[in-house]
Amino acid sequence: MAQLNPVFPVASSIPTSWLYESFRMANERERRAPSLIKLNVGEPAFGPPESVGRSLAEAVLDGRTRYIDVQGLLQLREALSEKLDTVNGIDVPPDRLFVTPGSCQGLVSLMRSMAEPGAEILLPEIHWPVHLQQALLAGLRPVFYGLDDALAPDPESIRSVSTANTRVLLLNSPSNPAGALLRPEVQATLYQLASERGWQIISDEAYEDFAFESPHVSIAALERDTAPARRRVSTVFTFSKGLAMTGYRLGYVAVARPEMCSAMRMVQESSIIAPSAPIQYAGLSALQAREALAGNHAYVRNNRDSVLPTLVDAGLLPALPGGGWYAMVDVSASGLSGEEFAAELMESEDVAVVPGSGFSARPEFAADGTLRPLRPGGMASRLVRVAFCVDHDQLATGVERLVALVERKGSNT
Numbered sequence: 001m002a003q004l005n006p007v008f009p010v011a012s013s014i015p016t017s018w019l020y021e022s023f024r025m026a027n028e029r030e031r032r033a034p035s036l037i038k039l040n041v042g043e044p045a046f047g048p049p050e051s052v053g054r055s056l057a058e059a060v061l062d063g064r065t066r067y068i069d070v071q072g073l074l075q076l077r078e079a080l081s082e083k084l085d086t087v088n089g090i091d092v093p094p095d096r097l098f099v100t101p102g103s104c105q106g107l108v109s110l111m112r113s114m115a116e117p118g119a120e121i122l123l124p125e126i127h128w129p130v131h132l133q134q135a136l137l138a139g140l141r142p143v144f145y146g147l148d149d150a151l152a153p154d155p156e157s158i159r160s161v162s163t164a165n166t167r168v169l170l171l172n173s174p175s176n177p178a179g180a181l182l183r184p185e186v187q188a189t190l191y192q193l194a195s196e197r198g199w200q201i202i203s204d205e206a207y208e209d210f211a212f213e214s215p216h217v218s219i220a221a222l223e224r225d226t227a228p229a230r231r232r233v234s235t236v237f238t239f240s241k242g243l244a245m246t247g248y249r250l251g252y253v254a255v256a257r258p259e260m261c262s263a264m265r266m267v268q269e270s271s272i273i274a275p276s277a278p279i280q281y282a283g284l285s286a287l288q289a290r291e292a293l294a295g296n297h298a299y300v301r302n303n304r305d306s307v308l309p310t311l312v313d314a315g316l317l318p319a320l321p322g323g324g325w326y327a328m329v330d331v332s333a334s335g336l337s338g339e340e341f342a343a344e345l346m347e348s349e350d351v352a353v354v355p356g357s358g359f360s361a362r363p364e365f366a367a368d369g370t371l372r373p374l375r376p377g378g379m380a381s382r383l384v385r386v387a388f389c390v391d392h393d394q395l396a397t398g399v400e401r402l403v404a405l406v407e408r409k410g411s412n413t
């Protein structure tokens with residue numbers, strides 16, 4: 001193994017994400033103008049099944065509110081183990097599962113348990129900014145890999161940017177922010193590469209229920225027949241998306257190897273002690289309400305198929321996103337940057353979107369490993385992110401206004 005240079009992450013040197021800033025600005029605007037159309041946030045038009053709320057209330061009223069195992073309620077982990085086996089093709093026993101307060105915390109915990117001084121993590125060049133924050137916070141040095149025309153991972157780029165210090169490859173399919181899907185043949189190539197180089201893979205499958213172009217495939221299914229001690233894919237899931245349980249804060253991690261679980265347990269014990277018990281009873285009931293998934297999938301798919309073609313026809317989107325909740329829209333024909341365009345769209349058209357620049361920021365490190373101030377920019381600067389999981393009519397109006405603004409501005413330049 002190569003000699004690694006240390007990275008000294010300091011939480012105060014890592015800025016809050018541009019997502020947070022855009023949510024703050026939109027909420028402030030909404031207080032003044034309640035008619036604001038919010039295409040900036042992935043908050044779906046549908047809500048959780050009623051039975052989920054009832055189970056939560058019952059758990060609280062029955063007093064099932066005590067501390068539980070740091071990995072989560074055994075009953076829930078048993079049910080999740082079965083779901084992972086039958087739905088995702090992942091063979092993982094309850095003792096390698098961690099229930100987490102949202103998948104976000106599961107990602108943090110995984111990265112922290114994999115970090116070692118100077119170790120590098122490979123992230124997509126257009127990425128969810130929270131993945132970058134998590135990597136920096138864990139002390140993993142981010143290295144960015146290129147994407148293909150559909151903004152899906154490019155294996156050649158992954159091969160060429162990796163170094164002797166690479167320890168982790170992060171994959172996210174369907175992806176946030178581009179809605180790109182990882183094709184099975186690319187998965188196989190990447191799995192092979194990770195095996196040859198000894199990397200761990202973190203697969204963020206938060207949007208597993210929203211693959212439209214082709215069925216969702218979990219990369220961990222490729223190592224179903226591999227001995228657990230030699231596995232390398234840890235997968236992160238959430239209840240937030242498929243069943244719209246965003247505010248419940250409930251996710252789970254299927255850890256690749258038994259030996260990695262003690263580090264995860266330590267991180268969890270020191271940061272959460274245990275996940276909230278009543279929320280986990282709600283999760284148990286959510287697993288029995290999976291019939292709602294089909295309707296939610298159909299809703300978002302219909303939004304994509306009926307509204308987003310307007311963006312394709314206007315030349316602002318190369319193709320419909322293969323999955324997920326978001327599309328990255330090119331507004332350069334307006335003559336404005338993504339940031340300027342988003343500000344003007346909110347001010348003059350009452351529509352909120354997120355500027356793309358925060359999705360392609362590149363951190364720089366000083367020679368001693370400290371992080372220089374993070375500046376937004378990069379290849380997504382001409383893009384804005386549009387959430388298409390929202391109310392259909394609001395989406396249609398918002399997209400219409402967005403296209404009209406690009407045309408109006410474009411004709412003035």
Ligand SMILES: Cc1ncc(COP(=O)(O)O)c(C=O)c1O
Pocket residue numbers: 042101102103104105128172175176204206237238239240246249250251
């Ligand atoms: C790619 C991705 N992963 C993980 C999450 C985290 O979701 P949660 O913490 O609600 O499970 C999100 C939320 O937006 C996301 O977009």
